[in-house]
Amino acid sequence: MQRMSISNLLGGWFHPFRRRGHLKVGFLGLGNMGEPMAANLIAAGHQVTVWNRTAAKAEPLKERGVKVATEIKDAVQNQDVVCTMVADDHALRTILEGGLLEALPKGAVHVSHSTVSVAMAEELKREHGKRGQAFISAPVFGRPEAAQAKKLFVVVSGDPAVIEKVKPVLDAIGQGVTVIGNDPVQANVAKISGNFLIAAAMEAMGEAVALVGRYGVDPVQYMEFLTSTLFAAPVYKNYGMKIAKQEYVPVGFKAPLGLKDAKLMIAAGEGKYVPLPLASLIHDQMITAIAHFGEDVDWSVIAKVSAEHAGLK
Amino acid sequence: MQRMSISNLLGGWFHPFRRRGHLKVGFLGLGNMGEPMAANLIAAGHQVTVWNRTAAKAEPLKERGVKVATEIKDAVQNQDVVCTMVADDHALRTILEGGLLEALPKGAVHVSHSTVSVAMAEELKREHGKRGQAFISAPVFGRPEAAQAKKLFVVVSGDPAVIEKVKPVLDAIGQGVTVIGNDPVQANVAKISGNFLIAAAMEAMGEAVALVGRYGVDPVQYMEFLTSTLFAAPVYKNYGMKIAKQEYVPVGFKAPLGLKDAKLMIAAGEGKYVPLPLASLIHDQMITAIAHFGEDVDWSVIAKVSAEHAGLK
Amino acid sequence: MQRMSISNLLGGWFHPFRRRGHLKVGFLGLGNMGEPMAANLIAAGHQVTVWNRTAAKAEPLKERGVKVATEIKDAVQNQDVVCTMVADDHALRTILEGGLLEALPKGAVHVSHSTVSVAMAEELKREHGKRGQAFISAPVFGRPEAAQAKKLFVVVSGDPAVIEKVKPVLDAIGQGVTVIGNDPVQANVAKISGNFLIAAAMEAMGEAVALVGRYGVDPVQYMEFLTSTLFAAPVYKNYGMKIAKQEYVPVGFKAPLGLKDAKLMIAAGEGKYVPLPLASLIHDQMITAIAHFGEDVDWSVIAKVSAEHAGLK
């Protein structure tokens, strides 16, 4: 962090958004999560260079003073930290092999925000380790609105000294950072299993609503009761009402990504021979949902499988 | 409600705890839920006669001025309302056939608080209907501590006029009464599916904790993170910590009762041909739990099945 | 067996179908299984009195020299053996309480052919035991055509001496009798689990056919290959072709009876805390099948759930 940029030399009084701890950050992946996350890094005073597979997505950020790279390597070299936020293992591997591994400076840190497999995280550890690059996992919980509002929850694991170094980046994107272990893989497992818990709650609500609905109970009233008492938690309030009202658009998180996450959970279990029958059930119901209702629906559509089986309108 | 007892004639100024709406109540079933519920009825100024299969359980209530009946009929005849709170269909049928059906006055109300089957609720409707007796279902959510603290949540369904009549009784036992429909069966289904949602949350947490534990994440830290963010709800806080710490005693709700509830859920689904695969999974895991860890454990022991399969210590 | 009928006095030479071991048999329940079973008892030379809930079903047997009772007790008293073959626990209990328990002579044998629950079998043991009546379970495998052709497989359990006594009856209805234990309950469990194995094979074939069908493999050719090699067994040949061709009528065994059997299996598991996840899966798929395709279809319709989910025409 011995950067000697002018902004650092001049210090905080000159530029009201610059403070100690500001970093040079490359941000790769400007989807509906990555774009607001990058915007929050800029707002926090970091010096950000972005890259996206389709460059047009970067335009809105240009106005905020961000540099836009057209090549991955241009967003990676000379950075203190490079954050990646993409859809899956495949997209992340494309970035890795497309310049990230080669161009990331020795000693710089790759902060992986994506929800990827345990195997992918192991690969990242190995490949960055070989090259003297640091690597931590820092997946996030929250939907795009939460990303915009800087309300994400960040779960992070890896070398404590490295985490300390990138703390200003992590602080900039969410409302709280939880360190969950020394091994980067651990934050990935925590994220994967967190998404599993959400899907499990949706499947449970789907079955419960289907049943009470068949007995003539009003699903909305039923969910209002539960989410104001025993289940007064964001996940239940948020998804419970969608499920009670059978509103599966607009799409916050697409059903095929929900299926991907179920597969990540099951694969994580396979890696340690841990049977996860509820994860398997979610996997199967999500497939049924996509087969019947298509790919362009919110993953809460898993609950519609139960509604259809129950013959609810 | 044409009672002419002295306390009624003298009105509220004479007895500070008496108000309009006080009722003559028979309370049958003094288990770890029923006993504090009956105590709260007394505290609220109702005139309570209790009965329990094993009479000794009624002793503590005697000091509070309650009448103790040794025969079911003595607790039932001449009442405005008779509340029942027992373990299962079998116990309730024993009470029904042991005097309740015969002795309950025409026009009086049976308030069934027990978690019983849809079939049992249908039977109650039929049998009370034949005799000109009123019947509503008013199952409760909450553990014994909540019953003592008058913090139960009451879900009620049945004839609105009858519910209005017994409202003072329902208000006396919990922190809130939610009317869920006109058919007594509906509150039973709401209760059954509510317990299902709790069991589903426990199974999900069991699998998640087993997985992250195998990857070296500290389960307690993991659950603390989740229950202070996405899953900040009583059910997750309460059971999440038991599961993270693998503490399945003391017993709040015995595992075989959890199995009974899974069976009630599945049977309710059968009645309308609604498939409930997660309920089936809970059923099977609960059986595995009881087979391995015995009957005298809290139903959260369902999570231990995943821990054992994962080889966690 | 101290019968003094003329046919007995005259002995075998007079009546070519009479041999030693002929018994006086009451046969209750003339459904599509019971009717041909009773006919085979007559053909074997036994002296048969039948009873059926709807008397018209007995007409065809009258021509074969059978006595038709209009009251249960008339088909039961004075018999050596009384066979029952009805749809479920409820039908059997109706017969028990409708005269069988009361009228069956001390020392006579109740042979229960029905597929009933373990709990029902325990009840039969207890009730017959109290009255000095003998009781064995002798459920049968095979569809109505097999019953007609005397090709049923009989599984029997109970007191060996009693089984020996009724052997001529058991021999008359099938192609083989297998003694499976000393406790009547055991043959019921063997039957229940046998039906479970058939349903499991159907569910497996349903999923396999759905998958290969989606990859453009001809299901009929696929099943022909399998059932002429690894799976060259009656159950696979019989049901495999129905499933490959998606022909769920005519109905050999109705879907709701298949659901009933899944419930018997699960209940038998509950009785000993044995988890049976595949039985639960069958239960749930059968419910889905009935919800979507109605009650008047063969139980092999369970395979159609997979076909529908796969979007096969």
Added chain:
Amino acid sequence: MQRMSISNLLGGWFHPFRRRGHLKVGFLGLGNMGEPMAANLIAAGHQVTVWNRTAAKAEPLKERGVKVATEIKDAVQNQDVVCTMVADDHALRTILEGGLLEALPKGAVHVSHSTVSVAMAEELKREHGKRGQAFISAPVFGRPEAAQAKKLFVVVSGDPAVIEKVKPVLDAIGQGVTVIGNDPVQANVAKISGNFLIAAAMEAMGEAVALVGRYGVDPVQYMEFLTSTLFAAPVYKNYGMKIAKQEYVPVGFKAPLGLKDAKLMIAAGEGKYVPLPLASLIHDQMITAIAHFGEDVDWSVIAKVSAEHAGLK
């Protein structure tokens, strides 16, 4: 097929085992299946060159006149046909990239006998297609003893002309060849789903035996009854007795390979959005089995999970 070896010139009368249709065959992979398959090719008169990752496995074949290549390319170039028989996708890809793709002559045929994923089969189609090489899938059913006895069942799919060309090779390794379609992927799906059917039968038998065992029925007698009547098929006879006797060694097919096959089935379903809940159940039970009983057991050990849960000794 313009081979000019002496044996070909001299024709059939000189060498009793040579006939028209003999081919030059490369055989890669000499595990407990590949080795006897290669031996049968030699016995049938084909001119065989073998390669194996660990060369020692090829020694016994040397005595039979086979050529042993130390490099993949030496076993591939100049062949009419190259057969591969390895454990999984990974092993097959290693061979592909290790010389097979590069050295296989234009117009020559790759016959893939391995049980690999649909994705792998698609990759083979694509890669061989690019190079003008032919490719068919010809997986086999049967255990090592069957391979030795030339009793395998071969399922084949691909271009009919190509299948016709390699027919003498396919005929040499089994007791029957079934053509299942024009697309190589189809035979893979047929094989994957065939193995699924076997595993499903084992899981079903495991649950049934666990249940009847708990009710005191002798599992061996029970399986003998079933496999001589309704389930008189090789799969049930073979595995049923292992399961009844709880004999999971010697190992015919290792449990982790069974898990691999369950994963292939599930992945094949994912590829077309076909939910396969029984495949998921098998997956989870196989993981539980491996977690508890280790990797060096026969895959029929899946049945031991039920036995353990039931508390059978």
